[in-house]
Amino acid sequence: MSKKVYITETILRDAHQSQAATRMTIDEMIPVLDELDEVGYYSLEAWGGATFDSCMRFLNEDPWERLRTLKKHLKKTPIQMLLRGQNILGYKHYADDVVDEFVRLSIKNGVSIVRVFDALNDTRNLETAMKAIKKYGGICEAAISYTTSPVHTNEYFVKLAKKLEDMGADNICIKDMANLLLPYTVYNLVKDLKKVLKPETKIHLHTHNTSGTGDMVNLKAIEAGCDIIDCSLSALGNGTSQPATEPLVATLQGSEYDTGIDLAKLLPLTDYFKTVADRLQKDGFLSEKVRKIDINTLIYQVPGGMLSNLISQLKQQNKSDKLLEVLAEVPNVRKDFGYPPLVTPTSQIVGTQAVLNVVMGERYKMVTKESKGLLKGEYGQLPAAPNAEIVKKIVGDEKIIDYRPADDIEPELAKYKAELGEFYTQEEDVLSYALFPQVATNFFKYRLARDKGVDKDLASNPNKVYPA
Secondary structure, eight states: OOOOOOOEOOOOTHHHHHHHHHHHOOOHHHHHHHHHHHOOOOOEEEEEETHHHHHHHTTTTOHHHHHHHHHOSSSOOOOOEOOOOOTTTTTOOHHHHHHHHHHHHHTTTEEEEEEEEOOOGGGGTTTHHHHHHHHTEEEEEEEEEOOOOSOOOHHHHHHHHHHHHTTTTTTEEEEEETTTOOOOHHHHHHHHHHHHSSSEEEEEOOOOOOOOOOHHHHHHHHHOOOOOOEEGGGGSSSBBOOOOHHHHHHHHSSSSSOOOHHHHHHHHHHHHHHHHHHHHTTTTTOOOOSSSSOTTTHHHHOOHHHHHHHHHHHHHHHHHGHHHHHHHHHHHHHHTTTTOSSSSTHHHHHHHHHHHHHHHTTSSOOOOHHHHHHHHHHTTSSSSSOOHHHHHHHTTTEEEEEEEEGGGGGHHHHEEEEEEEEOOHHHHHHHHHHHHHHHHHHHHHHHHHHHHHTTTTTTTTTTTTOOO
């Protein structure tokens, strides 16, 4: 019996987000969208994540217009997006009416598959988004944010996956954002998931190749019964991106897992994206460093982006010599904070606190408001009980939130629409503004000036900041 493996291609989203600060433009995608559509991928991951912010902030593109353009060309292959549950694509929790409307308009404009995750694996933060995905006819791919700790056992993840399936997930994604999964670990995890999930529930694996283990992780997952694998064409594959597409297609060719993808169809696409990669490198967004193996990820269990952030913070304070101390402090802070997975925003919270602990010479002498919020339950339920002494020191007698944080947020959609005023041109604008008020407002001013043809400076200075 054939055990065909499906591939999700990430070159239109996570590949250039992971390697080149999400700077690929829609104009660079359009020439090959029709060819990508003919390959036979399970899906093309092309929206969500950081693309939404980057489109407006750096590229002067309307993210919704990008989505509609993608849909116009991708007639056969489903468009997939990444959604951060109650955070949507921003950095805080939003009201349920905003989450519902965002999902509705994403699906209306062309998204078919929504991968949804929560940084803490708190399923309460996924409820509204998952219901909306099902309500508006999308495929709901619920993700488990993979990490390692005394509480994050295979049993923990299997139980979590079963709960997500019961909540309506069509697919379960193992989201290994920090490339911490090892080949035999994923083999056992997929085997265990297959035992408890319904036969029709697909398992989708997402990893990176930062530490060089990605291809082996993918292969062992496939041997255990994984249905779908995230890959990126090699022009922007490997390193901090996903393992490359072409080697996996070649490896599985002629086997029981054959993807059905013709390698010859991929080669012209890779050649094309090499020219895009060259442009990204020339403009300073793509560094050779992110394309190489960095074993520090496995040693310190710190994702690549978080590591570069720590180095940058220490450099600003002339404390670069303290890096090893900070790396040693990260797991201590993470333990104190109840072992949150290190993914946005918890990676930044834990990393910054570790820097402060080392630089100040005393642990928790200075505490960020985000650290306090995490311990107070503002981001959701922590995987394990945090250190009671540290909680007392940081939170004091303030009330701990033991319910879904979004329950405290009144409906917000009407308020955002009213604030938008003259900039409103389409219902999607309200969501752009809700998620990134300042960035969206500047983009709307740019759009107004462009459409009226009154700003002659746009061609030479596309990222100009428009006065209030």
